[in-house]
Amino acid sequence: MFYRVTRQTILIGLTLLSLGVSVKAEDNTAEDDTAEEFPLIADELGESRKVWLQNCQTCHAYGIAGAPIPKIPSQWEERLQSPLSQLYQHAIEGFYGESDTHMPARGGNPALSDAEVTAAVDYMVALATYYLLTKKD
Amino acid sequence: MKLNALLNVKSLVGVSVLGLGSAFALTAWSQDAGETPSITPRSMADALHMVMDSDRAVYTRRIVNRLAAKDKVITASEHFEDEKALVLPAQMFRFGAEMVAERAEANPDVNFSYSLQSIWPINKQNAPQTEAEKAGLQFVADNKGQNYYANEELGGVNYFTAVYADTAVAPVCASCHNDHKDSPRTDFKIGDVMGGVVIRIPIEQ
Missing domain, CATH: 1.20.5 (Single alpha-helices involved in coiled-coils or other helix-helix interfaces)
Structure with a gap:
């Protein structure tokens, strides 16, 4: 429990910190053209962002199969109230939503480790928090 | 008073x-x-696609996901007749397109057509034929999240043609295509654009 609260708090703290210094596309390493839409948010999330871009963006950026889009606050407001451990579990084990939407285990990539999946979740939570706080729908 | x-x-x-x-x-x-x-042809095509896409999503989620993947009371298979299984969502979509083609032929007032095509088709009949289809399928594959619209003349008739991306919504979509002996592409993964829905509406100019 202590771990969950601490980690979640850190993610929100990092996001708030990023807002304070105004995240810009040029602040990122910008090895791709997604830097403005999916900002780095914090240096600590660099690896998390990479995993997310390579494995999760393809559905979560577009709402494929009902995947919640972090850029749309209304799709994440309630989800962000959930404990991180639950989001980790859903991402690692897979999950059926209320309308029988399906989040496949490890985003459909069985080669991803638990650490990589949770890292990707960390970035998506930070990204959703960022858009929620800035209301960038 | x-x-x-x-x-x-x-x-x-x-x-x-x-x-x-x-x-x-x-x-x-x-x-x-x-x-x-x-209503513009573009709005009409968008509306038609919204209905098709929503129906297919409901079938995928409420029928296939729930009964085959989650509750495991029945399977879904390409060989649904032999295996007494559910039809795959893409097959349901094709059967609908075939029925519309038959019904539209008998009713010229609602003469439009739609089909599921791919530049990597398992069945060669589902490969693009016209220039607009070829350009549209390539466009939606290269520009995820965007649709393609064009006017084309076929057999002396003017058509408005729209192409919408068709995406692998589950790992099984990708693995089924990757493992199929007739598939020209074997590296699909979930979220990839695998083809497109082509809607064609005759227009007067």
Whole structure:
């Protein structure tokens, strides 16, 4: 429990910190053209962002199969109230939503480790928090 | 008191006449509206696609995901007849397209067509034929999240053609295509654009 609260708090703290210094596309390493839409948010999330871009963006950026889009606050407001451990579990084990939407285990990539999946979740939570706080729908 | 009553009657008659007049006008407008072109081909194609896409998503989630993947009471298979299984969502979509083609042929007033195509088709019949289809399928594959629209003339008839991305929504979509002996592409993964829905509407120019 202590771990969950601490980690979640850190993610929100990092996001708030990023807002304070105004995240810009040029602040990122910008090895791709997604830097403005999916900002780095914090240096600590660099690896998390990479995993997310390579494995999760393809559905979560577009709402494929009902995947919640972090850029749309209304799709994440309630989800962000959930404990991180639950989001980790859903991402690692897979999950059926209320309308029988399906989040496949490890985003459909069985080669991803638990650490990589949770890292990707960390970035998506930070990204959703960022858009929620800035209301960038 | 009498004056008030008279005014009330006058008002009542006035309101009634106004109401009847409005009703007649509304009826006439409604009849005209049904016959007057008031939607662009693009909006029409977008609306048709929204219905098709939503129906298919509901079938995928409420039937296949729930019964085959989650509750495991039945399977979904390409060989649904032999295996007494559910049809795959893409097959359901194709069967709908085939039925529309038959019904539209008998009713020229609703003459439009749609099909599921790919530049990596398992069945060669589902490869693009026209230039607009080829360009559209390539465009939606290269520009995720965007649709393709074009006008084309085929057999002396002008058509508005729209192409919408068709995406692998589950790991099984990708693995089924990757493992199929007739698939020209074997590296699909979930979220990839695997083809496109082509909607074609005849237009007068």
